[in-house]
Amino acid sequence: MTYKVLNNITLKNVNNGVISNIATDLLVIPVNKKVTASAEFKELDKKSKGYLSKSAKDSLSPSHQSHVITSLDSISAKKILLIKDVNQKNDIYLWLNKYKSIAKLANSLNCKSLSILDGQSYPTGKDQSWFLEMIARSIESGAYIFSTTKNKTAKAEKVGSNVVSSQASLKNVSIITSKLSANGIKKAKASISRGFSVGEGVNTAKHLGDLPANHATPKLIEKIVKNTLKQFSGLKVKTLNEKDLARLKMGSYLSVSKGSDEPPRMIIIEYNGGKKAEKPVALVGKGITFDTGGISIKPSSGMDEMKWDMCGAGTVFGVMCSLARAKADVNVVGIMACAENMPSARATKPGDVVTSMSGQTIEVLNTDAEGRLVLADALTYVGRYEPSYVIDMATLTGAVVIALGSHASGVMANNQFLADKIIESGEETGDRAWQLPLWNEYKSCTRTNFADLANIGGGREAGTIHAAAFLSKFAEDYKWAHMDIAASAWSSSPKGGTGRPVPLICDLILNKKLK
Ligand code: BES
Ligand code: MN
Numbered sequence: 329m330t331y332k333v334l335n336n337i338t339l340k341n342v343n344n345g346v347i348s349n350i351a352t353d354l355l356v357i358p359v360n361k362k363v364t365a366s367a368e369f370k371e372l373d374k375k376s377k378g379y380l381s382k383s384a385k386d387s388l389s390p391s392h393q394s395h396v397i398t399s400l401d402s403i404s405a406k407k408i409l410l411i412k413d414v415n416q417k418n419d420i421y422l423w424l425n426k427y428k429s430i431a432k433l434a435n436s437l438n439c440k441s442l443s444i445l446d447g448q449s450y451p452t453g454k455d456q457s458w459f460l461e462m463i464a465r466s467i468e469s470g471a472y473i474f475s476t477t478k479n480k481t482a483k484a485e486k487v488g489s490n491v492v493s494s495q496a497s498l499k500n501v502s503i504i505t506s507k508l509s510a511n512g513i514k515k516a517k518a519s520i521s522r523g524f525s526v527g528e529g530v531n532t533a534k535h536l537g538d539l540p541a542n543h544a545t546p547k548l549i550e551k552i553v554k555n556t557l558k559q560f561s562g563l564k565v566k567t568l569n570e571k572d573l574a575r576l577k578m579g580s581y582l583s584v585s586k587g588s589d590e591p592p593r594m595i596i597i598e599y600n601g602g603k604k605a606e607k608p609v610a611l612v613g614k615g616i617t618f619d620t621g622g623i624s625i626k627p628s629s630g631m632d633e634m635k636w637d638m639c640g641a642g643t644v645f646g647v648m649c650s651l652a653r654a655k656a657d658v659n660v661v662g663i664m665a666c667a668e669n670m671p672s673a674r675a676t677k678p679g680d681v682v683t684s685m686s687g688q689t690i691e692v693l694n695t696d697a698e699g700r701l702v703l704a705d706a707l708t709y710v711g712r713y714e715p716s717y718v719i720d721m722a723t724l725t726g727a728v729v730i731a732l733g734s735h736a737s738g739v740m741a742n743n744q745f746l747a748d749k750i751i752e753s754g755e756e757t758g759d760r761a762w763q764l765p766l767w768n769e770y771k772s773c774t775r776t777n778f779a780d781l782a783n784i785g786g787g788r789e790a791g792t793i794h795a796a797a798f799l800s801k802f803a804e805d806y807k808w809a810h811m812d813i814a815a816s817a818w819s820s821s822p823k824g825g826t827g828r829p830v831p832l833i834c835d836l837i838l839n840k841k842l843k
């Protein structure tokens with residue numbers, strides 16, 4: 329099961345400057361100088377007897393950025409939405425927000441279809457391909473509404489063959505371009521289709537995160553992932569259960585699920601669209617389906633948000649779906665390290681020492697530092713694939729919320745090229761990331777008298793880096809980056825998954841930036 333909201337996003341290229349005959353529930357016109365001078369706008373304005381240009385002048389202002397016009401004679405669109413276009417010099421996030429809000433407005437107006445005129449004005453340094461991809465991604469992800477566990481307060485629907493329920497009314501979207509060459513049309517269609525694939529991956533990640541923890545246990549996630557195989561023949565899935573993990577000597581991973589009645593699952597998804605000899609990029613995601621803290625139990629206030637502690641794994645799943653949908657010619661292996669962290673009579677206790685798959689022993693000084701314990705063994709395991717690069721994603725530390733806030737994911741790496749490319753893809757997609765140092769000075773804190781490593785260290789200092797320093801001891805054999813997504817993967821107000829960093833990772837992989 330993947331989460332695709334829209335049926336399609338198509339390209340409509342007009343050559344004759346006529347758009348008044350486009351039948352749609354909502355026609356979106358970004359108002360800027362290029363658009364108002366275009367044949368398409370003039371044609372529409374003429375049909376409206378000048379009402380359109382007058383509205384654009386009178387009704388849009390810095391404090392009133394959009395204006396809806398209903399039922400104009402001789403124009404097929406049921407409603408027209410005029411939006412004040414974003415300034416080319418403005419930051420990418422403002423463009424993303426604008427297009428996401430269009431999808432949300434379309435849903436709130438109960439529109440089934442939407443047509444957006446290409447504003448022909450793009451952020452500085454970006455071209456039409458970038459722009460069309462961004463629109464497609466933002467509209468698909470902006471249209472997402474969670475309602476799977478609503479019964480009487482939402483209308484459930486089947487979206488195509490995808491078994492999901494959604495309140496989204498929006499189903500069909502087209503982007504209107506003007507006078508493109510045959511080659512231009514081909515390019516534009518490819519950009520739209522890619523953006524749509526990434527938007528679908530974003531929604532898949534959001535949806536897995538938004539599912540309550542009792543609807544997304546490791547076993548249920550395994551089921552959800554296996555179901556996607558029906559949809560995407562390009563994906564291969566293998567799952568390791570508790571016995572398998574024990575056979576592999578993953579004592580660190582198993583120490584986390586020990587207190588829970590829900591057994592762990594390590595889910596491995598392979599996508600091989602590239603050349604046989606090409607080494608895969610590996611993605612590893614923290615998948616704590618609920619993090620109570622274990623015996624080092626968390627305070628109860630806000631604990632519900634720990635259902636999103638599997639967003640790293642959700643990102644892996646979302647990305648793999650996007651790659652399969654886009655039929656990307658790359659090799660990628662994704663690992664979802666799923667477990668539930670609960671206190672119980674069987675739970676790991678502070679001070680317990682466990683042996684990881686790498687052979688290193690770990691003193692579990694705090695059972696709430698559990699993400700690094702599952703990742704340690706998952707990172708060792710992924711070495712088997714001889715990956716070209718490994719990126720792990722994890723809602724690992726509350727400290728990153730304090731350090732960077734929600735606008736950037738934290739990046740730490742043992743390879744600067746990889747860190748640079750991650751940051752670059754963040755800039756490209758508006759799904760930004762920022763680097764923190766991972767110097768050797770930070771690595772000494774994991775020392776203890778009772779094991780090779782302790783799972784916490786450094787006290788209140790640099791919690792995000794100390795967590796990464798711990799992970800680095802399990803990632804010495806390959807080029808590796810760790811992304812701490814504790815602040816970026818979901819929002820507390822309004823509550824909901826963001827699907828980040830699916831756009832960043834997709835850009836990195838689809839554009840082959842790791843060559
Ligand atoms: N999942 C949490 C991190 C987290 C906390 C994410 C708050 C988002 C919001 C993680 O497992 C955790 O509990 N980390 C501890 C580590 C500490 C015990 C060293 C933390 O950050 O407090
Ligand atoms: Mn924790």
Ligand code: ZN
Nearest residue numbers: 616619637699
């Ligand atoms: Zn956690």
